[in-house]
Amino acid sequence: MTEPPPQVAAAVPDALAVYVHLPWCVSKCPYCDFNSHTLRGALPEAEYIAALLADLDADLPLVAGRRVTSLFVGGGTPSLFTGRSIESLLVGIASRLEMAPAVEITLEVNPGTVEHGRLADYRAAGVNRLSIGAQSFDAGKLRALGRIHGPDEIAAAIAEARAGGFANINLDLMYGLPEQSPEQALADVRAALALEPTHLSHYQLTLEPNTRFHHQPPPLPDEETLWAIETACLPVLTDAGFQRYEVSAWALPDAQCRHNLAYWRFDDYLGLGAGAHGKLSLADGIRRSWRIAHPQGYLRAGTPRLAGERWLSAEDLVCEYLMNVLRLREGFTLAAFTARTGLAERQLAPRLERLRARGLMTLADGHWRASDQGYAHLDGLLAEFLPAVAAIP
Numbered sequence: 370m371t372e373p374p375p376q377v378a379a380a381v382p383d384a385l386a387v388y389v390h391l392p393w394c395v396s397k398c399p400y401c402d403f404n405s406h407t408l409r410g411a412l413p414e415a416e417y418i419a420a421l422l423a424d425l426d427a428d429l430p431l432v433a434g435r436r437v438t439s440l441f442v443g444g445g446t447p448s449l450f451t452g453r454s455i456e457s458l459l460v461g462i463a464s465r466l467e468m469a470p471a472v473e474i475t476l477e478v479n480p481g482t483v484e485h486g487r488l489a490d491y492r493a494a495g496v497n498r499l500s501i502g503a504q505s506f507d508a509g510k511l512r513a514l515g516r517i518h519g520p521d522e523i524a525a526a527i528a529e530a531r532a533g534g535f536a537n538i539n540l541d542l543m544y545g546l547p548e549q550s551p552e553q554a555l556a557d558v559r560a561a562l563a564l565e566p567t568h569l570s571h572y573q574l575t576l577e578p579n580t581r582f583h584h585q586p587p588p589l590p591d592e593e594t595l596w597a598i599e600t601a602c603l604p605v606l607t608d609a610g611f612q613r614y615e616v617s618a619w620a621l622p623d624a625q626c627r628h629n630l631a632y633w634r635f636d637d638y639l640g641l642g643a644g645a646h647g648k649l650s651l652a653d654g655i656r657r658s659w660r661i662a663h664p665q666g667y668l669r670a671g672t673p674r675l676a677g678e679r680w681l682s683a684e685d686l687v688c689e690y691l692m693n694v695l696r697l698r699e700g701f702t703l704a705a706f707t708a709r710t711g712l713a714e715r716q717l718a719p720r721l722e723r724l725r726a727r728g729l730m731t732l733a734d735g736h737w738r739a740s741d742q743g744y745a746h747l748d749g750l751l752a753e754f755l756p757a758v759a760a761i762p
Contacts, residue, residue, distance in 0.1 A: 379708065379711035380708050380709075381652065384435070384636060385432055385437050385637055386438060386439045386441070386632075386638035386639070387437055387441070387462065388639070388642075388646075389421060389440070389441070389443070389458065389641045390445065390640070390641070390660075392642065392664045393444070393446060393449055394407060394446045394479075395407070395408060396517060398514060399515045399580060399581035399582045400574060400582045401580060404644030405446075406664055412449055413668065416668060417664070418454055418457050420667065422462070424642070424672065425639075426672065427672040428639060428641075432466065432649070436466075437468050438627060439475070439631055440468075440474045441474075442477065446477070448477070448478040448482045451490065452494050455490075455495075456495065459474065473498055473626075474495055474498060475496070475499070476491055476496045477501075477502065478499050478501050478526065478530075479502045479518065480503065480518040481516065482517075483522070483526045486533075488530050488532075488535065489529075489533030492534040492535055496535075497535070498626075499535050499537070500539040500570075501523065501526055501527065501541065503542055503561065504541060504543045505542070505543065506556070506560035507520070507557065510546045510547070514574075524564060527540075536567070537624060538567055539566060539568035539569065540561050540566045540568075541570045544572075544595075545589060545590050546590075547588055548587075548589075548590070549594075554601070554602060555598075555605065558571070558606065567624035568621070568625070569611060570618055570619075571602065571618075573595065573617075614699065630697075632693060633694060633696050635710070637649050643660060643662055643667040644662035645659070647659075655680070655711075656679070657680075658675055659675070661676045687716060688755060690710050695738075695750065696747070698738065700736040702735050703717065704735075728743075729746075729750050730750075
């Protein structure tokens with residue numbers, strides 16, 4: 370490992386989240402900037418699971434004594450893997466790391482790749498939460514997004530999940546789709562709620578670099594239409610009993626995604642698999658790392674399969690902590706800031722006071738939060754913590 374910069378070491382927490390990346394898809398969606406690769410030929414399931422566990426073995430000394438509170442298997446399309454392969458993965462991880470008694474284990478599923486009976490196999494393997502990539506319930510919008518499923522397959526996947534024993538189910542739903550009206554976006558939300566998920570990820574389509582949509586932009590709704598969509602959908606979700614606990618995350622009581630909360634609270638997580646990123650608090654500093662991105666390169670490499678690492682400076686820590694935690698409605702305390710970064714409260718408190726004076730932050734019961742104004746313009750608020758802006762008195 371490279372040498373860490375001089376800094377106050379953060380406390381090393383007992384809890385650990387684990388992210389596992391399965392990078393293959395049937396086809397690449399034109400909006401997707403994740404590390405996903407179109408599957409050509411047979412899926413190397415056994416070989417890849419073995420590589421993942423060898424990857425974990427290389428990092429075990431860094432996480433000795435830690436207890437896994439959440440495990441998220443993402444992609445790509447993890448539902449291309451059989452239940453037997455997922456079971457081998459989970460058993461292998463559990464034999465190497467201590468798992469919390471109520472560990473949350475999530476698997477991403479695309480409706481177009483769900484086979485009859487497979488979801489029950491995932492449940493038997495130990496998965497206890499599903500995240501289903503619906504994206505829309507409009508057949509035309511799904512085609513525009515390059516999705517390989519239709520609306521009926523979303524409902525079928527939910528029914529199959531419940532028949533297989535799943536009670537904790539997230540639906541991914543996008544808005545701001547090509548030529549989408551507020552009425553169409555609201556219809557998507559109502560269709561999602563009719564399937565009674567416990568969690569809804571409701572996020573805006575954005576044109577990310579290195580995607581087909583970025584190079585060939587489709588006609589997207591303007592800012593006025595996007596605002597109309599948000600204001601129309603918010604009360605419908607609230608009336609259905611969902612609480613907005615993060616910018617794009619809604620949940621029924623006690624159904625918040627613990628794994629994503631670990632990211633937003635700046636907790637530690639270990640990343641395994643092609644292109645996976647991790648963040649660990651170690652004795653001498655906080656380290657971000659990332660794995661070899663291409664699946665074949667990842668499979669061919671020895672251990673460790675690192676492509677790079679970066680130690681966070683004090684300036685990095687202030688920026689990254691706030692860029693994550695201010696997405697949460699719960700906010701944060703200065704004590705939590707110190708515990709997660711190792712930095713003194715005085716390195717942040719004056720800046721927060723200035724933002725409170727401008728009406729962008731609030732302080733109540735010791736918790737700093739984005740105000741309603743700050744939350745409505747969150748990108749602008751977060752920009753206040755970028756190093757170039759933060760340096761301005």
